[in-house]
Amino acid sequence: MKVLLVNTSPKEKGSTYHVLEFIAQKLSENGVESEIFWTGQSVLGGCRGCMGCRKTGKCIIDDDAVNTLAQKANEADGFIFASPVHYAAASGNLTAALDRVFYSAAKNFAFKPGAAVAVARRAGCSATLDQIHKYFSINSMPIVPSTYWNMIHSSKPGDYVNDPEGMQTMTNLANNMAWMIRCIEAAKEQGIEHPVAIKEVRTDFNS
Ligand SMILES: Cc1cc2nc3c(=O)[nH]c(=O)nc-3n(C[C@H](O)[C@H](O)[C@H](O)COP(=O)(O)O)c2cc1C
Incomplete structure (x- = not known):
C-alpha cells in the first residue's frame, strides 16, 4: 500500500515539503509506505484543450x-x-498540473482515496481545499477527512511545529488515509470491487 504525496510548491524543500515529510512519518507509523513527488519549479502551463491525450493517453x-x-x-x-x-x-x-493530469489520466486516480492539504502563512486555506476537492469529486475518489479542514500554518520551512492543531489535523488525516486504503484493500480481498461508472450521457446546454 502506497500513498503518493504530491508537493505542488515551486520550492522543492519549502514549507509544503516539510509538512508532507511529517505526514509521511505518520503514515509510516501506520505501516503505510509513501513517496513525496515534487511537480517541479515550473509546471509548463495549463491544459491546452488540444485533446491530444484522447489519442495517446x-x-x-x-x-x-x-x-x-x-x-x-x-x-x-x-x-x-x-x-x-x-x-x-x-x-x-x-492548477496547471492537476488540470492536465486529471484530463489525460483520470482513470489512474479513480476510486482511490484523495486528500488535499493547504499550507499558508495565514489565510486562504479553505478556498484552496475546496478547489482541490473538485478534482476528486468529479472522478469517483473518496475524500479523506480529518478533525478540522486540512490546513496548517507555516511561512518558512519547518514552521509548522508552531501550529499544534495543524499537526493534529495532519496526524488524523494520515491515520484516516491509512484506515481508508486498508478498508478498500480488505474489501477487494472479499471480492468487493468498485462499481463501474456509467458514462452514457453528456448534456451540453447549448446544442
Ligand atoms: C505568490 C505568493 C502568494 C501567497 N499568498 C498567500 C495567501 O494568500 N495567504 C497566505 O496565508 N500565504 C500566502 N503566501 C505565503 C505562502 O503560502 C507560505 O509562505 C507557504 O509556507 C509557502 O510554502 P512553500 O515554502 O512550500 O512554497 C503566498 C506566497 C507566495 C509566494
Whole structure:
C-alpha cells in the first residue's frame, strides 16, 4: 500500500515539503509506505484543450512532471495533494498540473482515496481545499477527512511545529488515509470491487 504525496510548491524543500515529510512519518507509523513527488519549479502551463491525450493517453506537453505524475498515480493506492496558498488559492503549479493530469489520466486516480492539504502563512486555506476537492469529486475518489479542514500554518520551512492543531489535523488525516486504503484493500480481498461508472450521457446546454 502506497500513498503518493504530491508537493505542488515551486520550492522543492519549502514549507509544503516539510509538512508532507511529517505526514509521511505518520503514515509510516501506520505501516503505510509513501513517496513525496515534487511537480517541479515550473509546471509548463495549463491544459491546452488540444485533446491530444484522447489519442495517446498522455499529455502532449511531455517535458515537465505531469506525465510522470500520471505513471506514479497508476501505482499508488491513495493521494495527498499539498499546495502552498497563493493569493487565497492553490498554487499555479497545482492548477496547471492537476488540470492536465486529471484530463489525460483520470482513470489512474479513480476510486482511490484523495486528500488535499493547504499550507499558508495565514489565510486562504479553505478556498484552496475546496478547489482541490473538485478534482476528486468529479472522478469517483473518496475524500479523506480529518478533525478540522486540512490546513496548517507555516511561512518558512519547518514552521509548522508552531501550529499544534495543524499537526493534529495532519496526524488524523494520515491515520484516516491509512484506515481508508486498508478498508478498500480488505474489501477487494472479499471480492468487493468498485462499481463501474456509467458514462452514457453528456448534456451540453447549448446544442
Ligand atoms: C505568490 C505568493 C502568494 C501567497 N499568498 C498567500 C495567501 O494568500 N495567504 C497566505 O496565508 N500565504 C500566502 N503566501 C505565503 C505562502 O503560502 C507560505 O509562505 C507557504 O509556507 C509557502 O510554502 P512553500 O515554502 O512550500 O512554497 C503566498 C506566497 C507566495 C509566494
